[in-house]
Amino acid sequence: MQEYLIAIFLGVVQGFTEFLPVSSTGHLIIFESFFGISGADAVPFDVAVHLATVLAVIWYFRADWAHLVKSFTSRIDTRGRRLLLNIVLGTIPAGIAGILFETTITESFRTQMAVAIGLIAGSALIAGAEYLRHRRNRDSGMILPYEGFIIGIFQALALFPGISRSGATISGGLLLGKNRVEATHFSFLLSTPIILAAAVKTFAARPEIIITGPNVFGFITAFVSAIAAINLITRIAERSTLMPFVYYRLALAGVIIISLAL
Numbered sequence: 226m227q228e229y230l231i232a233i234f235l236g237v238v239q240g241f242t243e244f245l246p247v248s249s250t251g252h253l254i255i256f257e258s259f260f261g262i263s264g265a266d267a268v269p270f271d272v273a274v275h276l277a278t279v280l281a282v283i284w285y286f287r288a289d290w291a292h293l294v295k296s297f298t299s300r301i302d303t304r305g306r307r308l309l310l311n312i313v314l315g316t317i318p319a320g321i322a323g324i325l326f327e328t329t330i331t332e333s334f335r336t337q338m339a340v341a342i343g344l345i346a347g348s349a350l351i352a353g354a355e356y357l358r359h360r361r362n363r364d365s366g367m368i369l370p371y372e373g374f375i376i377g378i379f380q381a382l383a384l385f386p387g388i389s390r391s392g393a394t395i396s397g398g399l400l401l402g403k404n405r406v407e408a409t410h411f412s413f414l415l416s417t418p419i420i421l422a423a424a425v426k427t428f429a430a431r432p433e434i435i436i437t438g439p440n441v442f443g444f445i446t447a448f449v450s451a452i453a454a455i456n457l458i459t460r461i462a463e464r465s466t467l468m469p470f471v472y473y474r475l476a477l478a479g480v481i482i483i484s485l486a487l
Contacts, residue, residue: 228439229438229439229442231260231262231439232270232439232440232442232443232446233442233443233446234256235253235256235257235260235270235274235443236274236277236442236443236444236445236446236447236450237446237447237450238252238253238256239252239253239271239274239275239277239278239443239447239450239451240274240277240278240281240446240447240448240449240450240451240452240453240454241450241451241453241454242454243275243278243390243391243420243447243451243454244278244282244391244413244416244451244454244455244458245389245391245454245457245458245470246347246351246389246391246392246395246458246467246470246474247344247389247392247470247473247474247477248340248343248344248347248383248386248387248388248389248392248474249278249389249390250340250383250386250387251340251343251344251386251387251389253271253274254335254336254337254340254386255337255340255481258337270439270440270443272423272424273440273441273443273444273447274443274444274447275420275423275424276421276424276425276444277443277444277445277447277448277451278420278447278448278451279416279417279420279421279424280448281447281448281449281451281452281455282413282416282417282420282451282455283417283421284452285413285452285455285456286413286414289414290414290417292305293305293308293309293312296308296309297309304367307367307369307370308367308368308411308414310370310373311368311369311370311372311373311411311415312373312414312415312417312418314370314371314373314374314377315373315374315376315377315380315411315415316377316380316415316418316419317374317377318374318377318378318380318381319377319380319381319383319384319419320419320422321381322381322384323381323384323419323423326384327384330384330385334385334386335386337481337484337485338481338482338485339385339386339387340386340387340478340481341387341477341478341481341482341485342387342478343385343386343387343388344387344474344475344477344478344481345387345474345475345478346385346387346388347387347388347389347392347393347474348471348474348475348478350382350388350392350393350396351392351395351396351467351468351470351471351474352468352471353396353400354395354396354397354399354400354467355399355466355467355468355471357399357400358399358400358402358405367407368398368401368403368407368411372398372401372403373411373415375397375401376394376397376398376401376408376411376412376415377415378397379393379394379396379397380393380394380397380415380416380419387478390412390416390419390420391409391412391413391416391458392467392470394408394411394412394415394416395408395409395412395462395467398411398412405462405463405466405467406462406463408462409458409459409462410459413455
């Protein structure tokens with residue numbers, strides 16, 4: 226029973242933090258360490274909940290994805306085809322970085338201190354993007370292909386625990402002068418191919434270690450909480466700034482550092 230409760234709790238943590246700019250990987254590392262779950266034992270569960278979150282974003286933006294699929298064969302829907310091109314171009318940097326460095330980063334940086342450093346670095350990025358956004362004219366136009374690629378470079382930073390995929394990509398959009406709603410929307414769409422590819426790759430290699438009772442419960446709770454998180458950050462993007470997340474990140478980093486020093 227205990228392992229099921231832990232799986233449900235971690236599923237909620239993963240789902241709710243995947244799309245908020247607070248680093249889902251960082252939170253999983255912290256709580257897995259708290260519950261005494263080793264890195265090797267954590268991999269199957271991590272894959273299950275990541276697969277749940279990518280399915281959640283596909284479901285939430287199903288109308289957008291249907292539009293993008295139709296635009297692929299349409300000669301008149303240039304806006305949809307450009308957005309699809311942006312997603313492809315934005316996926317390239319993180320894809321290459323993942324192939325070259327993911328194993329090394331996973332083995333070397335899956336520690337609480339690395340998470341704390343990532344939280345602080347990511348906070349500086351988000352705060353800087355919000356500050357610069359207020360000092361320049363906001364661009365409500367569509368993201369251009371070269372901008373999609375640049376935002377993809379920011380997405381590659383999320384390989385480091387604590388940085389946050391959504392935090393990095395939204396910040397990248399803000400630094401390019403995009404409004405927060407446009408940057409957030411593109412961030413969600415851009416995250417889909419990378420998260421899906423990573424989850425499917427590991428699942429295809431060892432499906433028998435992922436489909437277990439606790440992992441299934443974690444999958445379900447991650448899916449539901451991810452839907453809630455997407456809805457929350459979308460509303461925040463329309464009405465407020467990301468600074469409350471910066472304060473949370475810095476507070477969490479401080480707690481980690483202090484706990485490790487004691």
